[in-house]
Amino acid sequence: xxxxxxxxxxxxxxxxxxxxxxxxxxxxxxxxxxxxxxxxxxxxxxxxxxxxxxxxxxxxxxxxxxxxxxxxxxxxxxxxxxxxxxxxxxxxxxxxxxxxxxxxxxxxxxxxxxxxxxxxxxxxxxxxxxxxxxxxxxxxxxxxxxxxxxxxxxxxxxxxxxxxxxxxxxxxxxxxxxxxxxxxxxxxxxxxxxxxxxxxxxxxxxxxxxxxxxxxxxxxxxxxxxxxxxxxxxxxxxxxxxxxxxxxxxxxxxxxxxxxxxxxxxxxxxxxxxxxxxxxxxxxxxxxxxxxxxxxxxxxxxxxxxxxxxxxxxxxxxxxxxxxxxxxxxxxxxxxxxxx
Amino acid sequence: xxxxxxxxxxxxxxxxxxxxxxxxxxxxxxxxxxxxxxxxxxxxxxxxxxxxxxxxxxxxxxxxxxxxxxxxxxxxxxxxxxxxxxxxxxxxxxxxxxxxxxxxxxxxxxxxxxxxxxxxxxxxxxxxxxxxxxxxxxxxxxxxxxxxxxxxxxxxxxxxxxxxxxxxxxxxxxxxxxxxxxxxxxxxxxxxxxxxxxxxxxxxxxxxxxxxxxxxxxxxxxxxxxxxxxxxxxxxxxxxxxxxxxxxxxxxxxxxxxxxxxxxxxxxxxxxxxxxxxxxxxxxxxxxxxxxxxxxxxxxxxxxxxxxxxxxxxxxxxxxxxxxxxxxxxxxxxxxx
Ligand SMILES: Nc1ncnc2c1ncn2[C@@H]1O[C@H](COP(=O)(O)OP(=O)(O)OP(=O)(O)O)[C@@H](O)[C@H]1O
Ligand SMILES: Nc1ncnc2c1ncn2[C@@H]1O[C@H](COP(=O)(O)OP(=O)(O)OP(=O)(O)O)[C@@H](O)[C@H]1O
Ligand code: SF4
Ligand code: SF4
Ligand SMILES: [Mg+2]
Ligand SMILES: [Mg+2]
Numbered sequence: 001x002x003x004x005x006x007x008x009x010x011x012x013x014x015x016x017x018x019x020x021x022x023x024x025x026x027x028x029x030x031x032x033x034x035x036x037x038x039x040x041x042x043x044x045x046x047x048x049x050x051x052x053x054x055x056x057x058x059x060x061x062x063x064x065x066x067x068x069x070x071x072x073x074x075x076x077x078x079x080x081x082x083x084x085x086x087x088x089x090x091x092x093x094x095x096x097x098x099x100x101x102x103x104x105x106x107x108x109x110x111x112x113x114x115x116x117x118x119x120x121x122x123x124x125x126x127x128x129x130x131x132x133x134x135x136x137x138x139x140x141x142x143x144x145x146x147x148x149x150x151x152x153x154x155x156x157x158x159x160x161x162x163x164x165x166x167x168x169x170x171x172x173x174x175x176x177x178x179x180x181x182x183x184x185x186x187x188x189x190x191x192x193x194x195x196x197x198x199x200x201x202x203x204x205x206x207x208x209x210x211x212x213x214x215x216x217x218x219x220x221x222x223x224x225x226x227x228x229x230x231x232x233x234x235x236x237x238x239x240x241x242x243x244x245x246x247x248x249x250x251x252x253x254x255x256x257x258x259x260x261x262x263x264x265x266x267x268x269x270x271x272x273x274x275x276x277x278x279x280x281x282x283x284x285x286x287x288x289x290x291x292x293x294x295x296x297x298x299x300x301x302x303x304x305x306x307x308x309x310x311x312x313x314x315x316x317x318x319x320x321x322x323x324x325x326x327x328x329x330x331x332x333x334x335x336x337x338x339x340x
Numbered sequence: 341x342x343x344x345x346x347x348x349x350x351x352x353x354x355x356x357x358x359x360x361x362x363x364x365x366x367x368x369x370x371x372x373x374x375x376x377x378x379x380x381x382x383x384x385x386x387x388x389x390x391x392x393x394x395x396x397x398x399x400x401x402x403x404x405x406x407x408x409x410x411x412x413x414x415x416x417x418x419x420x421x422x423x424x425x426x427x428x429x430x431x432x433x434x435x436x437x438x439x440x441x442x443x444x445x446x447x448x449x450x451x452x453x454x455x456x457x458x459x460x461x462x463x464x465x466x467x468x469x470x471x472x473x474x475x476x477x478x479x480x481x482x483x484x485x486x487x488x489x490x491x492x493x494x495x496x497x498x499x500x501x502x503x504x505x506x507x508x509x510x511x512x513x514x515x516x517x518x519x520x521x522x523x524x525x526x527x528x529x530x531x532x533x534x535x536x537x538x539x540x541x542x543x544x545x546x547x548x549x550x551x552x553x554x555x556x557x558x559x560x561x562x563x564x565x566x567x568x569x570x571x572x573x574x575x576x577x578x579x580x581x582x583x584x585x586x587x588x589x590x591x592x593x594x595x596x597x598x599x600x601x602x603x604x605x606x607x608x609x610x611x612x613x614x615x616x617x618x619x620x621x622x623x624x625x626x627x628x629x630x631x632x633x634x635x636x637x638x639x640x641x642x643x644x645x646x647x648x649x650x651x652x653x654x655x656x657x658x659x660x661x662x663x664x665x666x667x668x669x670x671x672x673x674x675x676x677x
Contacts, residue, residue, distance in 0.1 A: 042498075042527045139616070156391070185390035185554065187615045190598040194614065212528055215600030219607060238604035254602075256532035258561035260584070261601045267539070268561065270532030274497035 001072055003206050004030040004053075004174060009066035009076075011048050011057060018279040022048040024230035025066070030223075032173065035200065035207040037221030037238070039214060039253070041275045044227040046210045047096060050176045052076075053208075054093050055083030070174065089119040092172035094164055096179045101163055102151045108135070108162045109147035112169050119170045134165040139191055157188040164192065168199055175200075176208045181216065193219060214257055218242060223314075226250050229276045229286035232308060236315035246317040246326040248291045251334045262339065269337060285320065293329065297321060345516055345548050346379040346402065351411035353397050357623065369622050371397040373572035374411065376649070379516070384542065384549040386563030386580075388556055388595070390619055393569040395552040396440065399518040402550070403437045404428055415516070433463060436514040438505055440521040445505055446493040452479070452504055453489040459511040475511070481544075482507045482537060499530030506537065513545070520552045535562060556599050560584050565655075568592050571630045572622055574649060578656035586665035588658040591631050629661065637662045 011023040023045040030036045038046050051057055053068055058080045068075040070091065075083055095101040103111060112131035113124060120127070128147065135143035138161040151159055160180065167175060177196065181189040193216065200207050209220050217224055217238070224241040226234040226249065234247040245251055255269030273290040276282050284302045288294045294301040297320040308318040311326075319326065354368035372394040379385050387395050400406045402413060404420060413421045420431060439445040446455055457475045460467065467474040476486035482503040493501055502522065509517060522538065523531040535558065541547060553559050559566055560580060567577040568589065576589040587593050594613040601610065615634050620626055628646045632638040641661050649659040652666045 041529060185619070186556070186598040187390065187594060189600075190612065190614060191616075193600070213600065214528070214602040218602045218604045219600045221604075242602065242604055252529055256529050257602065258535075258557040259602060260557050260560060260596065260599050261603060261606065264561060264580070268532035268535055270536060271529040272533070274499055274530065275527060 002029045002069070003032045003071055005067075005069040006049075006053075007067040007069070009049065009052060009068060010064065011045070011052050012063045014061060014063070015279075020278045021230050021281060022278060023052065024281075026227075026230075026232055027066075028225055028232065028235065030174075030206050030208065032206050033200070033204040034222045035209060035220050037217030037224045038208060038210045038227060039212060039217055039224065040227030041229075042212070043275055043278065045230040045278075046227055047178055049227075050093060050178050050208065050210060053174075053176065054087060054091060055080065058083060088115055089170040089172060091174040091176070092167040092170065094160075094167045094175070094177040094180045096182070102159070102166075104151055107148050107150055108154070108166075109149075112147075112162075112166050115166055116169045130169065131165075134169050135162065138162070138165045138168075138195055140165070157184050160184055160188075160192065161195075164195065171203050172205060173203075174206045174208070176210070178210045179212070180209070182211065182213070189216075196220065214253065226253070229281055230278060231286065231318065232316070233287065233318045234316065235308070240315040244315070244327075244330065246311055246315070246323070246330065247319050248293050248321075249287050251330065252290075255334070255338055265338075265340060285318075293321060296325065342380040342382070344378045345381045345416060346550075347412075347414040348378070348402065349376045349412045349414075350374050351376070351398070351401055351413065352409045353394075353401055353406065354409045367623055370572050370625060371622055372401060373622075373625070375569070375572075375574045376411075377567055377574060377577060379548060379550060381515075381548055382542075382546060383564040384551055384562055386559035386566040387550060387552045387569060388554060388559050388566060389569035390554065390595075392619060392622065394572045394622070395554075395569060396520055398569075399437060399520050399550065399552055403435050403518055404432075405437070429463070433459075433512040434515045436509040436512070436517050438509050438517060438519040438522050441525055446501060448493055451490050451492055452484075452496075455493070455504060456507045456511055459508065463512060465512070475507075478507045478510055481510065481541070483533075497530070498526050499533055502526060502530075502534050503537065506534075506541075510541065510545070514547070516548045516550070518550045518552070521554070522551065523558060524553065524555065531558070538562065556595060568595070571620065571625050573630060573659065575631065575660070576656075576658045577649070578653070578658075582653060582656045586653075588652060588656065588663040588665050589631075589660050590635050590637050590662075590664060593664055594634075629659075 007027050009023055009026045013020040013022060026049060040046055052064060055075060057064060064076055066076060109128060109131045112134060113127040116127045116130055132143045132147050135147055140146050140158060140161055154162060181192050211217060221238050224238055225232050228249050234250050252271035256271060258268060271290050276286050282289050284304050285306050288301040300320045306318045306320045308316050311317050311323050351372055352374055353372040354370050356365045357367040357369060358364060359366045389395055401408050408421060415431060453475055456478060457471045460471045476489060479486050479488060484503050523534050526534060542549060551562055563580055565579055566583045567574050570591050576592045587596055594615050597613045620633055626633045628644050629642040632642040647659045647661045649657050651657040652663060
């Protein structure tokens with residue numbers, strides 16, 4: 001049985017301006033001990049997806065359909081109370097913004113203690129010892145003293161680590177990390193990434209890491225899902241995405257990014273235009289107004305929504321170009337420019 | 341010799357920390373603590389370092405948005421360190437700053453035309469065919485549609501807003517632009533557009549840039565020379581190839597090795613330096629070499645003697661007693677008497 005499986009998840013928000021299709025038919029699977037990286041443009045639905053898995057859109061105005069199976073249980077149809085009871089132990093999340101996830105009036109320690117005691121029948125004293133232990137593991141210096149600090153007394157990096165300690169305090173089986181290192185300096189980021197790797201190894205947890213940083217996903221992920229306009233446009237192993245990407249948007253991402261491990265290129269190869277509106281999603285392929293290869297699909301790009309199709313062994317692509325055309329473009333037009 | 345457009349010597353900014361009813365000073369944040377560097381005409385100097393090391397403060401000092409506590413700033417041969425606002429005015433045209441956040445630095449109630457045209461009005465400058473035409477030309481230059489003249493910032497995407505900010509900066513044809521994190525708030529796909537735009541404009545308009553950023557890959561792409569800051573000090577400065585190819589300061593080495601590489605094949609086997617501990621507070625920086633609390637090479641001398649910024653290879657200077665990759669006498673104290 002697959003540990004986590006999403007089937008055609010849709011999360012739509014009715015707003016005054018119209019229906020926002022934040023997530024529009026997303027499916028993927030994740031096994032224990034594996035890491036899935038999710039990348040994509042700002043507003044492409046990454047955070048909404050993770051909040052839906054945690055059940056945090058339940059009871060709100062979001063319209064949710066599809067299925068989320070976690071360890072044999074379906075969560076979209078489950079009650080709010082039930083999903084809440086799974087949070088902490090079965091699944092936990094590291095939020096994009098640590099301050100919003102922590103309560104300003106309680107000490108960091110109290111917040112970890114409370115989270116721990118919901119799932120573990122232990123005394124306050126035992127829980128506090130555990131909290132100190134966790135803070136030490138995430139690299140907070142003098143954890144026995146810092147456990148009594150308030151969130152605002154921590155630096156940004158320490159807060160992020162404290163939140164990670166909180167998320168990990170009950171050894172969750174599924175950990176979702178939403179931009180866990182975006183606000184951090186590279187040296188602190190490196191510490192946090194090491195930590196997540198260790199914890200995953202120790203507990204065989206399933207990990208979803210959401211980020212716009214292709215370097216971070218390349219370091220951590222087994223599989224990578226690329227989102228654009230609420231949909232998965234490419235999915236594959238880390239090698240598929242970095243070595244043999246087949247979607248024009250993925251090419252665009254790779255070309256936009258200067259790389260330290262390559263010779264300096266004369267020019268970056270940006271994607272033209274700006275991210276799509278999710279209310280008036282472009283017709284056909286949502287990427288078509290920005291896609292340099294749209295003319296090669298004979299007008300289909302702007303009229304027909306392409307399906308997500310397997311190109312080879314678990315590598316999925318949503319594009320009207322044929323497999324041969326895509327591979328040819330990558331090999332002759334894109335790859336040489338990236339490596340020049 | 342290429343001409344020096346800006347020269348900074350021993351520049352300092354100490355922000356007073358006050359306490360109590362009478363605001364007595366109890367200390368100072370040494371945000372910038374004695375830095376020196378030159379910027380050559382037509383080049384791009386990158387300024388990198390971790391959050392809080394004093395990059396933005398340096399930018400604001402150079403553009404005289406804040407008053408230095410010490411040191412000297414020379415722009416095109418003029419000492420502007422403590423120049424009065426009135427005398428500064430013409431110089432303000434020549435030196436402009438692009439701000440960190442494209443969302444908050446544009447007034448939402450003003451049209452694009454008003455925003456980009458403001459520098460003309462403030463400086464009281466008449467243009468040949470009127471301000472509107474001048475503004476529309478600039479909009480076109482930065483890749484915006486001249487018809488955007490009457491629109492408001494919220495109608496634009498992040499990348500377009502950053503272009504509006506750049507257009508405003510260019511209005512008065514500056515010679516030197518200080519760009520503070522010009523792309524960090526933007527989506528990856530948009531970052532590349534703005535980076536290319538900055539490079540094109542530099543070629544077309546013969547601009548000199550100081551680009552402040554924490555993203556080492558972006559800085560490498562865009563800069564001719566790079567200065568690395570740590571806790572208010574410049575610890576290393578050099579030509580791009582030398583600094584990235586053979587970084588000398590342990591901190592620079594740590595920074596570079598911490599950057600995640602977007603290549604899953606390089607996951608294993610990559611040599612990584614892991615720093616422990618947080619950046620110390622600039623309120624109370626460690627004595628002598630400020631990096632010694634986190635440096636794996638630190639010796640007794642590092643805690644007692646501040647290493648000077650010394651040129652160890654042509655155009656490549658480092659402040660460290662035991663630099664890496666130093667040309668000849670590696671592992672020996674680099675201090676010159
Ligand atoms: N509660 C809500 N009501 C209406 N729209 C929403 C709501 N939450 C999210 N959205 C919209 O859904 C879209 C997807 O948002 P989401 O936060 O998932 O983006 P993201 O991919 O995480 O982006 P980022 O990289 O900027 O974090 C956005 O356009 C956002 O404005
Ligand atoms: N007006 C001020 N009053 C007091 N302290 C200040 C002031 N401005 C900046 N500082 C402090 O000076 C130090 C340097 O700040 P600065 O903004 O220059 O850092 P930075 O390198 O630009 O960091 P970031 O990458 O986070 O933008 C920080 O410790 C900051 O808190
Ligand atoms: S379907 Fe057409 S427009 Fe969409 S990515 Fe493929 S080529 Fe581009
Ligand atoms: S001077 Fe000493 S402590 Fe400072 S960076 Fe060099 S070796 Fe490290
Ligand atoms: Mg998000
Ligand atoms: Mg700054």
